[in-house]
Amino acid sequence: MDKRFAHEDAERGIYDKWESAGYFSPSADGNGEPFSIVLPPPNVTGELHMGHAAMLAIEDIMVRFARMRGRRTLWIPGTDHAAIATQSKVEKELYKKEGKTRRDLGREAFLKRVEEFALKSHDTIVNQVRAMGASLDWSREAYTLDALRSRAVKEAFKRMYDGGVIYRGSRIVNWDPKLQTTVSDDEIDWKEMKGFFYYLQYGPFVIGTARPETKFGDKYVVMHPADARYAKYKHGEKLELEWINGPVTATVIKDEAADPAFGTGVMTITPWHDATDFEIAERHSLDKEQIIDFNGKLLPIAREFAGFPIAKARLEIVKKLEKKGLLVKVDENYVHRVATNSRGGGIIEPQIMKQWFVDVHKKFSRDGREISLKDLMRDTVASGKIKILPERFVKVYFNWIDNLRDWCISRQLWYGHRVPAWYKGGETYVGTEPPGGSGWEEDQDTLDTWFSSGLWTFSTLGWPEESEDLKMYHPTSVLETAYDILFFWVARMILMTGYLLNDIPFRTVYLHGIVRDKEGRKMSKSLDNGIDPLEMVQKYGADATRMSLIMGVGAGSDTNLSEDKIRACRNFATKIWNAARFLDMRRLPNVTISDVNHSMIDIRYQSILASLEKVKAEITAHLEAYELHLAAEKAYDYFWNTFANKILEDVKKEGITPDNYTLLLTVFRECLKLLHPFMPFVTEAAYEALNFGEGKKMLIGEEW
RNA sequence: GCGCGAUUAGCUCAGUGGUAGAGCGCUUCGUUCACAUCGAAGAGGUCGCUGGUUCGAUCCCAGCAUCGCGCACCA
Numbered sequence: 169m170d171k172r173f174a175h176e177d178a179e180r181g182i183y184d185k186w187e188s189a190g191y192f193s194p195s196a197d198g199n200g201e202p203f204s205i206v207l208p209p210p211n212v213t214g215e216l217h218m219g220h221a222a223m224l225a226i227e228d229i230m231v232r233f234a235r236m237r238g239r240r241t242l243w244i245p246g247t248d249h250a251a252i253a254t255q256s257k258v259e260k261e262l263y264k265k266e267g268k269t270r271r272d273l274g275r276e277a278f279l280k281r282v283e284e285f286a287l288k289s290h291d292t293i294v295n296q297v298r299a300m301g302a303s304l305d306w307s308r309e310a311y312t313l314d315a316l317r318s319r320a321v322k323e324a325f326k327r328m329y330d331g332g333v334i335y336r337g338s339r340i341v342n343w344d345p346k347l348q349t350t351v352s353d354d355e356i357d358w359k360e361m362k363g364f365f366y367y368l369q370y371g372p373f374v375i376g377t378a379r380p381e382t383k384f385g386d387k388y389v390v391m392h393p394a395d396a397r398y399a400k401y402k403h404g405e406k407l408e409l410e411w412i413n414g415p416v417t418a419t420v421i422k423d424e425a426a427d428p429a430f431g432t433g434v435m436t437i438t439p440w441h442d443a444t445d446f447e448i449a450e451r452h453s454l455d456k457e458q459i460i461d462f463n464g465k466l467l468p469i470a471r472e473f474a475g476f477p478i479a480k481a482r483l484e485i486v487k488k489l490e491k492k493g494l495l496v497k498v499d500e501n502y503v504h505r506v507a508t509n510s511r512g513g514g515i516i517e518p519q520i521m522k523q524w525f526v527d528v529h530k531k532f533s534r535d536g537r538e539i540s541l542k543d544l545m546r547d548t549v550a551s552g553k554i555k556i557l558p559e560r561f562v563k564v565y566f567n568w569i570d571n572l573r574d575w576c577i578s579r580q581l582w583y584g585h586r587v588p589a590w591y592k593g594g595e596t597y598v599g600t601e602p603p604g605g606s607g608w609e610e611d612q613d614t615l616d617t618w619f620s621s622g623l624w625t626f627s628t629l630g631w632p633e634e635s636e637d638l639k640m641y642h643p644t645s646v647l648e649t650a651y652d653i654l655f656f657w658v659a660r661m662i663l664m665t666g667y668l669l670n671d672i673p674f675r676t677v678y679l680h681g682i683v684r685d686k687e688g689r690k691m692s693k694s695l696d697n698g699i700d701p702l703e704m705v706q707k708y709g710a711d712a713t714r715m716s717l718i719m720g721v722g723a724g725s726d727t728n729l730s731e732d733k734i735r736a737c738r739n740f741a742t743k744i745w746n747a748a749r750f751l752d753m754r755r756l757p758n759v760t761i762s763d764v765n766h767s768m769i770d771i772r773y774q775s776i777l778a779s780l781e782k783v784k785a786e787i788t789a790h791l792e793a794y795e796l797h798l799a800a801e802k803a804y805d806y807f808w809n810t811f812a813n814k815i816l817e818d819v820k821k822e823g824i825t826p827d828n829y830t831l832l833l834t835v836f837r838e839c840l841k842l843l844h845p846f847m848p849f850v851t852e853a854a855y856e857a858l859n860f861g862e863g864k865k866m867l868i869g870e871e872w
Numbered sequence: 873g874c875g876c877g878a879u880u881a882g883c884u885c886a887g888u889g890g891u892a893g894a895g896c897g898c899u900u901c902g903u904u905c906a907c908a909u910c911g912a913a914g915a916g917g918u919c920g921c922u923g924g925u926u927c928g929a930u931c932c933c934a935g936c937a938u939c940g941c942g943c944a945c946c947a
Contacts, residue, residue, distance in 0.1 A: 172909070365947095376947060390947085426947080435947035445947080504946055560876060567875065567943055652942095686884070688940090720885050720894075725877080726940090728884060732896050739909045750906030801886070801894075813911080820905085 169752055169857060173745035175709030179849045183298055186852075191868045192305045194240045203239035204641035205231060206625050207297075207304060208649045208657070209312060211250035212289040213257050216296040218683040218691060218717070218729060219650060221701035224300045225714035226680055226796060227648045231303055232845035233791050234645075236872040242641050244628045245297065245304035247290050249313035251584035251617040252355075252511050254289075256347055258282045258583075275582050282583045296702055301710045301848050303868070308637075310628045312620045313585065320627035321620050322588045322600040324668055329589075329598045333530055333541060333667065334577070336589070336596065338522045340439075340446040341576050342507065345464040346514030349580040350523055352616060353573060354655050356516060358505040365502035366486060367431075369494045371409030371418060376431035378504055379438075380489065381481040384412055384469050385457040386436035390448060393422040395433050412489065413471050423448050441518050460517055478517075524578035524587060524613070526663075534670070544666040545569050545659055554662065556677045557794055558724040561654060568655050575660075577616045584614030622660035625673040647674040651681060651724055678794055679724050683717065686730035704734050711847035712738035718800045718846060740804060741850045744843065747812055748854035751836060756829050773831050776815060780835055783810075787842055788872070803842045811839055833858070841870060 186192065194202070205227055210220055227243065235241040258281055262268050270278040290311070297304065310317060328334040341350045365378050373389055391398045403422040408415060425448050426435055439449035439456040449456055461467055466481050468474045473481050489495045507516035531538040539547070546569050548554055549562060556562050578587055590597045590608040597603040602610070623631070625647070629638040647658065658677055665673035685691055691698040704713045715737040721727040783806045790799035815835060819828045837860050844851040844867050855867040
């Protein structure tokens with residue numbers, strides 16, 4: 169045996185051996201209680217980062233623990249087409265390298281490019297996942313956009329449409345003029361920006377705005393019904409006044425959305441380009457008019473400013489207002505938040521558009537009650553059917569549900585699941601297959617990528633077929649993911665599964681935090697502070713990389729990772745390896761672990777074995793409670809400080825005898841088991857080196 | 873505005889109603905004897921602040937401060 173564990177050469181071989189021996193698949197004849205997890209599918213946009221590595225480490229620990237305890241264990245791998253992320257990445261590259269847009273290529277040719285990219289990306293990712301030692305059942309690998317998942321998506325869409333919880337309607341949506349698509353509320357990043365805030369004379373009122381360029385069509389003036397300053401103006405009252413492009417008739421609207429404490433307490437509204445204004449307009453059945461087109465340019469309503477892009481228009485309009493004496497004052501240090509697309513950073517321009525939505529308010533009948541999707545999502549967690557860890561995220565989840573609006577699911581992207589709808593005249597057809605007859609036109613849009621992700625726990629198991637896998641492994645045992653996709657994904661899975669299967673997707677949600685750099689900053693390309701998991705695996709081994717992401721990190725908390733920490737864990741792997749090496753070098757002939765009973769008469773040995781049992785029980789309890797970091801630390805501490813530094817050193821001092829050698833073998837073998845979920849490679853190698861499996865069994869398949 | 877988290881050794885972080893823990897770093901000593909990717913010994917902490925509960929609080933409760941995060945608002 170070499171002085172150190174040659175992880176560079178050994179890991180791949182061990183992984184292949186596990187896989188070919190079938191340990192990653194639940195045994196067909198097993199009768200243990202099922203334990204199943206779906207891998208949160210990484211986006212096929214490039215490579216894995218440390219967050220993925222943490223996810224893989226945590227899930228693999230859960231999976232290996234379950235497997236060793238005899239559960240019928242299934243962990244399903246897959247990748248996500250990540251519609252908007254993948255498409256925009258390919259678009260960016262296309263423009264950079266060839267100066268072309270997706271429209272220059274056309275839908276078909278562009279999609280071919282995206283698919284090539286996605287495939288390459290997929291292969292890279294799969295290799296990286298394997299390098300981390302993740303014991304996934306590759307025979308069941310899925311892709312969110314493959315044939316089986318596409319069938320599930322169409323079926324889900326149709327059932328939800330037939331059930332009335334999916335509708336097509338003209339509502340205000342978040343439009344990204346840069347990527348030319350809608351995005352959902354959850355995909356928006358609010359960025360603080362300093363700008364000008366203008367006070368304008370609007371008849372007898374002074375109104376405030378940061379966006380004068382949207383104000384051309386303003387013909388409603390809104391104030392709070394209880395605002396005494398404006399009591400003399402009655403709801404519905406009409407006023408003639410001079411505005412940007414001449415006289416207009418304004419109508420007074422009393423609505424509680426107007427905050428008396430903000431500015432002058434009076435505002436005009438632009439229902440076409442603001443969500444709150446849209447709601448006010450809906451409440452009072454007001455007219456809505458589009459001011460800005462889908463490329464971010466002013467429409468003919470702006471007269472001489474028509475065709476101006478927003479930034480230019482704003483300056484020109486302010487000049488005109490000033491000339492007309494309508495500009496009262498300007499606050500030059502106004503800080504407000506601007507909605508941007510979290511992909512690509514384009515500034516969102518709300519627009520009223522005909523889109524597909526999931527209706528979260530509409531009641532439907534379920535188990536004799538009338539409930540909405542909101543109720544369903546809330547009740548599922550409130551009733552305790554699904555447990556969220558750490559528990560504090562339950563509040564976050566409820567808070568999100570309380571503020572939830574209808575979910576816009578159609579996207580004007582090309583890469584993704586096509587909306588399964590066809591139109592002819594005023595007729596709409598929704599189905600899993602195109603309608604018969606001629607003259608039907610297919611919907612051009614695709615679905616939000618989270619729509620297909622929402623089906624993931626059961627689309628991977630064969631739904632809508634009543635497959636054996638579905639019966640056996642659904643609901644899944646645990647859903648393990650990063651807390652920042654609680655809304656995007658976890659909530660949507662609960663929604664989809666609740667509606668379509670009348671079931672829960674998983675029993676427990678375990679949320680992990682963000683892996684940051686050693687100074688606590690997010691790892692990012694622009695800061696160039698990322699630690700590449702693959703580089704660390706090559707340098708220090710997968711075991712060390714995994715362990716560094718577990719130790720000292722409680723559920724849900726962020727962690728600052730440094731290369732020092734990984735190095736420390738590598739030293740621990742070396743320590744394990746050298747203990748094996750010692751036992752191998754001092755091997756006594758004719759002593760096997762089965763002699764253990766004879767040697768255990770010694771009272772010291774009994775107390776050693778008793779304390780080992782105690783540690784085992786503690787580690788088991790920690791793992792059952794999903795306290796992975798405590799389990800890892802306990803195993804680490806016991807191995808290094810008790811086994812290596814005390815028990816083994818004592819044996820060295822007193823000289824090796826058949827009895828104490830047997831004791832060492834016994835304790836060491838137990839340690840390997842306890843450490844295996846965390847550091848699978850070095851423990852497996854040591855197990856083999858000492859022939860603990862007697863040439864038949866691998867550690868991965870041993871009993872806990 | 874509503875809510876959440878953090879505050880413990882020089883650094884990164886665990887943890888507990890009863891004498892404070894790990895890794896890294898630091899100091900001193902030690903390698904033929906599994907491992908220097910090691911071992912032994914050690915220095916280093918009013919456990920953010922102020923009250924309260926308690927025989928006893930770093931831990932429980934209340935308030936405050938600082939940092940971070942989520943959600944909502946932003947005319």
